[in-house]
Amino acid sequence: MTRQAPGTRAPADVLAAVPVEERLILPCLQRIQNSFGYVTDDSVDAVAEFLNVSRAEVIGVLTYYHDLRRTPPPPVVVAVCVAEACQAQGSRSLIHDIEVDFRITLGDQSASAPIEFAKTYCLGNCALGPAVMVNGRLVGRCDIGRVRAAVAAAQEGIR
Amino acid sequence: MSVRVYVPGDSAACSVGADEVAAMIAESAAAGGTTVEVIRNGSRGMLWLEPFVEVQTAAGRVGYGPVAPGDVASLIDAGLFEGRDHILGHGLVEEIGWLNRQHRVSFARVGLADPLDLDEYRKMGGLAGLRRALDIPVEEVVGDILASGLRGRGGAGFPAGIKWRTVLEAPCREGSDGVKYVCCNADEGDSGTFADRMLMEGDPFTLLEGMAIAGVTVGASLGLIYVRSEYPAAIRTLRTAVDIARVDGWLGADVLGSHRPFDVRVVEGAGSYVCGEETAMLESLEGKRGMVRPKPPIPALQGLFGKPTLVHNVLTLSAVPAILADGAVAYQSLGVDRSRGTQVFQLAGNIARGGIVELAFGVSLRELVEDFGGGTRSGRPVRAVQVGGPLGAYLPDSALDVSMDYEALVAADSMLGHGGVVVFDDTVDMAAQARFAMEFCAVESCGKCTPCRIGSTRGVEVIDKITAGIDPERNLELLEELCETMTDGSLCAMGGLTPLPVRSAVAHFGEDFHRSANGGQRQ
Numbered sequence: 001m002t003r004q005a006p007g008t009r010a011p012a013d014v015l016a017a018v019p020v021e022e023r024l025i026l027p028c029l030q031r032i033q034n035s036f037g038y039v040t041d042d043s044v045d046a047v048a049e050f051l052n053v054s055r056a057e058v059i060g061v062l063t064y065y066h067d068l069r070r071t072p073p074p075p076v077v078v079a080v081c082v083a084e085a086c087q088a089q090g091s092r093s094l095i096h097d098i099e100v101d102f103r104i105t106l107g108d109q110s111a112s113a114p115i116e117f118a119k120t121y122c123l124g125n126c127a128l129g130p131a132v133m134v135n136g137r138l139v140g141r142c143d144i145g146r147v148r149a150a151v152a153a154a155q156e157g158i159r
Numbered sequence: 160m161s162v163r164v165y166v167p168g169d170s171a172a173c174s175v176g177a178d179e180v181a182a183m184i185a186e187s188a189a190a191g192g193t194t195v196e197v198i199r200n201g202s203r204g205m206l207w208l209e210p211f212v213e214v215q216t217a218a219g220r221v222g223y224g225p226v227a228p229g230d231v232a233s234l235i236d237a238g239l240f241e242g243r244d245h246i247l248g249h250g251l252v253e254e255i256g257w258l259n260r261q262h263r264v265s266f267a268r269v270g271l272a273d274p275l276d277l278d279e280y281r282k283m284g285g286l287a288g289l290r291r292a293l294d295i296p297v298e299e300v301v302g303d304i305l306a307s308g309l310r311g312r313g314g315a316g317f318p319a320g321i322k323w324r325t326v327l328e329a330p331c332r333e334g335s336d337g338v339k340y341v342c343c344n345a346d347e348g349d350s351g352t353f354a355d356r357m358l359m360e361g362d363p364f365t366l367l368e369g370m371a372i373a374g375v376t377v378g379a380s381l382g383l384i385y386v387r388s389e390y391p392a393a394i395r396t397l398r399t400a401v402d403i404a405r406v407d408g409w410l411g412a413d414v415l416g417s418h419r420p421f422d423v424r425v426v427e428g429a430g431s432y433v434c435g436e437e438t439a440m441l442e443s444l445e446g447k448r449g450m451v452r453p454k455p456p457i458p459a460l461q462g463l464f465g466k467p468t469l470v471h472n473v474l475t476l477s478a479v480p481a482i483l484a485d486g487a488v489a490y491q492s493l494g495v496d497r498s499r500g501t502q503v504f505q506l507a508g509n510i511a512r513g514g515i516v517e518l519a520f521g522v523s524l525r526e527l528v529e530d531f532g533g534g535t536r537s538g539r540p541v542r543a544v545q546v547g548g549p550l551g552a553y554l555p556d557s558a559l560d561v562s563m564d565y566e567a568l569v570a571a572d573s574m575l576g577h578g579g580v581v582v583f584d585d586t587v588d589m590a591a592q593a594r595f596a597m598e599f600c601a602v603e604s605c606g607k608c609t610p611c612r613i614g615s616t617r618g619v620e621v622i623d624k625i626t627a628g629i630d631p632e633r634n635l636e637l638l639e640e641l642c643e644t645m646t647d648g649s650l651c652a653m654g655g656l657t658p659l660p661v662r663s664a665v666a667h668f669g670e671d672f673h674r675s676a677n678g679g680q681r682q
Contacts, residue, residue: 024446026429064448066430067388083350083599084545084592088508088583089536121432121549121599123389124353125171126581127206127506127513136391140174
């Protein structure tokens with residue numbers, strides 16, 4: 001069963017709107033994810049049929065890219081940069097603070113948590129680290145207070 | 160007469176509150192009855208001063224920073240709109256030494272105006288390069304690129320002109336329809352690098368102009384920019400810029416009335432470091448898994464969808480308009496030995512004054528870290544500097560006098576990469592950094608070749624044994640053998656260069672690998 005909000009389209013409808021030059025596996029999956037928040041199981045079949053490729057090929061692409069997900073995203077996703085430039089600016093202790101403060105574990109993707117705490121490798125804000133992205137919003141010079149504020153703003157935005 | 164105030168719209172500036180500052184300035188001005196035009200420019204690259212607010216005065220632009228939203232009221236009280244003094248003031252921006260000691264070519268326009276204001280772009284010399292490229296024979300354009308000495312800024316340093324000539328002369332294979340492509344690699348995944356992002360956000364027309372020159376020269380009618388998904392603002396800005404350029408007639412079916420077509424499409428990545436490798440990027444652009452292709456065939460002959468493809472990094476293409484407009488000699492006269500022109504260095508990590516420093520090749524790493532960077536932000540001694548991204552070497556303080564050019568860095572067992580410089584203070588644990596290099600390779604390996612796919616995981620395990628004090632001497636030998644296998648046997652730079660940070664950490668900071676024998680303390 002796929003989770004589909006009322007009024008959203010079926011995968012086949014999303015795919016029918018894909019322009020000719022984007023009728024390739026990755027862009028089709030990206031459009032599905034943009035529409036549904038994740039790649040639903042029936043979308044895999046729909047993409048395979050739409051492009052006349054095997055399910056295996058679609059799943060191969062789906063499992064290759066970090067951005068593509070097969071489970072619904074929680075309301076808030078906190079992605080912390082774990083790469084070198086942010087390590088040099090204290091990302092390791094920030095990660096510890098976030099884990100303690102929000103009682104979450106880095107990399108845990110269990111669907112029940114209201115906040116997902118994900119790793120990312122570089123957000124291009126390497127002179128103003130540690131860098132964190134909260135629901136697509138980039139936050140620089142991060143400490144636990146700034147993460148709390150960004151999470152609160154994201155939760156406010158959802159309500 | 161309204162007052163012009165500049166507040167950068169760059170992602171880095173916005174990550175520390177530029178949007179809020181811009182809104183507050185507009186509100187406060189309106190409440191105080193001053194007519195203010197707030198322009199969201201690109202960033203000047205002085206990132207430690209962001210949000211960096213500038214005010215246009217009769218004498219020039221006066222800068223203030225870092226401006227927190229809470230500072231706006233006091234700035235306005237002190238006479239911000241007249242450019243008066245304030246504790247956050249830095250005087251006339253053009254007199255700031257950190258900026259005017261640089262030699263900006265690719266970044267010449269970044270930070271000066273609204274990045275999507277095409278009239279401003281023209282006033283600052285934009286499109287002169289494209290016009291000239293359309294006026295002279297294509298062989299002459301290729302000759303200019305060759306003569307300029309421009310080399311690939313993505314890291315490999317391959318002479319750009321040779322690539323252009325190869326694609327220009329590429330025979331269209333049987334059954335092909337004469338299609339060629341220009342692909343811009345904007346998958347800037349190296350930690351410590353952000354120049355591509357800042358250029359795409361701060362001056363997208365320069366990149367598009369560089370691509371258009373490349374396209375009309377080699378005979379490609381379509382260009383694709385592959386931008387990583389971590390850069391949503393760059394993607395938005397580029398797509399808007401493409402629309403503006405089409406309406407203006409310098410992208411599309413008839414570039415500036417030349418009857419030559421060239422259009423650009425912006426493609427979003429999906430989170431994969433190895434897609435910054437050119438052949439993996441081509442696979443990804445074809446919608447497939449981003450797996451590395453063996454070379455040959457080279458992409459210049461058989462690239463995207465098997466067609467001849469000119470693949471360049473953002474900074475390589477962004478140097479092209481200036482080379483065409485100002486001449487190859489002007490560009491070639493900068494730099495040292497075989498590294499000609501300028502390099503956009505990015506100062507990052509634990510550094511007091513981080514940001515963009517564009518200079519001719521040949522500056523020393525020490526000048527960058529100490530003179531421009533001002534040492535560490537924490538105030539502690541510099542212990543290690545990683546040059547060239549996650550696949551670059553860690554250099555100790557004693558090696559900082561190396562000249563920043565392609566060959567000198569290779570001679571120092573390092574590499575220029577994409578020009579990123581990441582500074583660490585003396586609290587860094589270099590065994591942990593070496594482990595991270597292997598761990599990162601294990602996460603991001605495309606899996607096509609064994610040394611990279613398996614070697615990286617074995618590398619993490621061996622380093623864990625060393626730091627746990629399990630037979631450290633034998634395991635260090637094993638690590639060295641593993642590094643040799645990865646270096647010699649990997650298909651691309653991912654597995655081939657991961658040993659560089661690892662080996663350099665062992666060579667220069669060996670004491671960090673012997674801690675368990677000393678009760679957790681360094682020797």
